[in-house]
Amino acid sequence: MKALVAVKRVVDFNVKVRVKADGSDVDIGNVKMSMNPFDEIAVEEAVRLKEAGKISEIVAVSLGEKKCEDVLRTALAMGADRAIHVETETALEPLAVAKLLKKINEQEQAQIILLGKQAIDDDANQTAQMLAALLNAPQATFASKVDLQENEVQVTREIDGGLETVALKLPAVISTDLRLNEPRFVKLPNLMAAKKKPLEKQTPADLGVNIEPRLIVQKVAEPKARQAGVKVSSVAELVEKLTALKAI
Incomplete structure (x- = not known):
């Protein structure tokens, strides 16, 4: 059984991002980059499944500029067997x-596809769901526990009301949440x-995928600074201030 794990290169979660002076984008010049934390969890889960003898091969894939090789090497160091880099300078x-992941999986025929639930740069939380739709495959998002069996996978997922357990026929798409591992x-x-592990290079043109952007970013701006709070001396004063806020 094979697992395909997608990883993305993003600004390190410890870095405070800043907006460019012209408001065109986030400034990532000379900024530390690393693997998206949710994708790191996906790689770890795949490695644990392999260590448990439930899968035989882990293929890591990343899409983007040449520097994405860094996160693929990290995934290989964590335990992935080989990597695929779809290289492009276009923002995806x-x-x-x-x-692109659909085309890669058509080549690899993986039984389980793992992705982070979202990337911390755009917070889109869309890729796993879109991929499952394109593959016409069952999906489980926000996974906090994965129990892989011979022909199906049971996933405990985090929902607003608590936890939900679903059983999916393979092949399946799973997006990982923080509490998975x-x-x-x-x-x-x-x-x-x-x-020394193999890293294969491909391009969107090789895969026959049009990656032309469909969205135009008009402006990027930092959030407004929050106003400082005030202390009140009595409940009556608190009620007075809350009433004034309500009237605004």
């Missing part, structure tokens, strides 16, 4: 990503060994 929207620390020897 969720639908384009889903179409805690990714392992990648050691230097594993990073060095990852350089």
